[in-house]
Amino acid sequence: MSQLNRREWLKAAAVAPVVATVSGGLALSTAGAAPGADDLKAVVDKALGFLKTAQKDDGHFFGPMGPVPQAEPGLTALIAAALVRAGVPADNPVVAKAVGFLEKHVQKDGGVYIRGMSNYMTCLAIVTFKEMNAGGKYDKVLEAAGKYVKTLQFGDGLTPDDPNFGGAGYDKPGTRGGPDLSNTHFMVEALLAAGVPKDDPAVKNAVTYISRCQNLESEFNKQEFAKKADDDTRGGFVYNPSAFKDPKSDKRTDAGGLRSEGGMTYAGLKSFLYAGVGKDDKRVQAAVAWIRKNYTVSANPGMKEKDSGLFYYYHTFAKAMDALGEDKFKDAKGAEHDWRQELFDELKGKQKANGSWANTNRAFLETEPALATAFAVLALSYCKKK
Numbered sequence: 279m280s281q282l283n284r285r286e287w288l289k290a291a292a293v294a295p296v297v298a299t300v301s302g303g304l305a306l307s308t309a310g311a312a313p314g315a316d317d318l319k320a321v322v323d324k325a326l327g328f329l330k331t332a333q334k335d336d337g338h339f340f341g342p343m344g345p346v347p348q349a350e351p352g353l354t355a356l357i358a359a360a361l362v363r364a365g366v367p368a369d370n371p372v373v374a375k376a377v378g379f380l381e382k383h384v385q386k387d388g389g390v391y392i393r394g395m396s397n398y399m400t401c402l403a404i405v406t407f408k409e410m411n412a413g414g415k416y417d418k419v420l421e422a423a424g425k426y427v428k429t430l431q432f433g434d435g436l437t438p439d440d441p442n443f444g445g446a447g448y449d450k451p452g453t454r455g456g457p458d459l460s461n462t463h464f465m466v467e468a469l470l471a472a473g474v475p476k477d478d479p480a481v482k483n484a485v486t487y488i489s490r491c492q493n494l495e496s497e498f499n500k501q502e503f504a505k506k507a508d509d510d511t512r513g514g515f516v517y518n519p520s521a522f523k524d525p526k527s528d529k530r531t532d533a534g535g536l537r538s539e540g541g542m543t544y545a546g547l548k549s550f551l552y553a554g555v556g557k558d559d560k561r562v563q564a565a566v567a568w569i570r571k572n573y574t575v576s577a578n579p580g581m582k583e584k585d586s587g588l589f590y591y592y593h594t595f596a597k598a599m600d601a602l603g604e605d606k607f608k609d610a611k612g613a614e615h616d617w618r619q620e621l622f623d624e625l626k627g628k629q630k631a632n633g634s635w636a637n638t639n640r641a642f643l644e645t646e647p648a649l650a651t652a653f654a655v656l657a658l659s660y661c662k663k664k
Contacts (some may be wrong), residue, residue: 311619312605312663315365321626322364324633325655329357330372332634332648336382337375339648351383351390355402356652362409363659377410384419388426395448397430398461401468408471424472427465428480432457432487441490441501441519444483458518459491463545463594466553476554485553488546491515493538494564506535513564514538514572514580515546528582540579541591543568548598557602566602570610575617575624587642589635589653596621596660605663618661625654 333339338349339357358376362368368377380390380403389396390403404423407416432442432451445457446465466484474481489498493507493514503522507513508531516536521529529536547565555562577584578591599607599617606614628635630647635654637644644650 311616313619313622313661315662317626318622318658318661319365321622321629322361322366322655322658324629325635325651326361326366326370326372326633328633328651329361329648331632333372333375337377337379339376350392350395350399351380352395352399352402353649353652354379355390355399355406356656357648359402359406359409360652360656360659362406364655365659368410368412373410377406380406384423388422388424390423394453396450397427397446398448398464400427400430401461401464404468405471420472424469424474427468427472428474431465431480431483433483438483438486442487444485444487446484446487456518456520457487459488459515459542459545460517462487462491463549466549470552481553485550485555488515488549489561491517491519491542492546492561492565493536493568494561496560498561503534503536506531506533507538508533508535511535511538511568511580513543513566513568514540515542515565517542538568538580539587540572540574540577540581541587541594543572543580544591544594544598548594548601551598551601567610569598570608573607573609573615575620583639583641585637585639587644588637588639589644589650589657590642592621592625592657593653596657600660618663621657622661625658629654 329339334349338354340349340353354376358373358380361370361373366373368374383392384390389400391399400423404420404427407419407423410416411420430446430450432445432447434451436443442457446462447455447457448461462484466481466488469478469481469484470476486498490501492499493504493511493516495504495507501519501522503516503519511531515538516529517539519536521527522536531537543565547562547569550559550562550565557563572579575595578586578588581587605616607617608614625635630636634647635650636647637650639645
């Protein structure tokens, strides 16, 4: 930021040239920009203030699962991990109480859950325990949880050619629907956080399933929907390939394929990169190409309602961009984006006076402030420039 102090820079910014963003808005032309530590802390501290008021006495946060909010480890884990990653000390009362709640729900089988949705809950808890694992405090918990999560992967009784092979759903196979990309990307991240090596069969099989969620016809995906990918969808990812078989699904395209979605595409890309798939791999290159064409921080591209799942989108966007390792990301039109600064500015602008975030779109349950705030803070934690 040259030799200008912050106040002088803000004055200069008021009359600085602006450049158009892909999303159609305006942004200051800032070379190599990234939010400063003080700027990030101010936003996170406001969020922490809100979360302190939303936390229950035993440390949990009500999760918006089902018609009646209920105590569940998933949202509590998500919030604790987000805060620690964003710089809140592990001994902060909000974090400590949340982790204490998780500890009480570590089950004998290694899972971390109360009832149902045991894969989703355990995967989020694993990431939290990893963030809190100073001095190896949770080594045994992580090992047991990793082993438990492996038992929830679709594979038993399936051949490797089965479209469901290697995927993960909300719970044990057969208890609540089939696998989907969202739960599978959480599983990959959790397995690696638990210390499972990248060449472990569970990780490799998950990559097999994730590859079959990509709108890319190749030796990795021979499903019909991939063959019907067009210029708008090719390279992106879908939430659930089985939607192709449902003629009433709103996920289908006019060409008979499936829409690529932003949140899912970043989830697929970051899973590839986390699992060791190289940047020169055709799957990674195709995903990045789709992202270059659809880069934005103001909407969830590919969704019929652009604000649908917006805060979920922010967290997969941030993780994938961080893993890709490009400080400046060039879109398909050649414009360069300081994605960390752009994401920070967008989230700061959406933060409410009480420190929370919330979506007006009910999809993904993001009208619940605690959930939207968890995803927002998690996304912000990746805005720190390395």
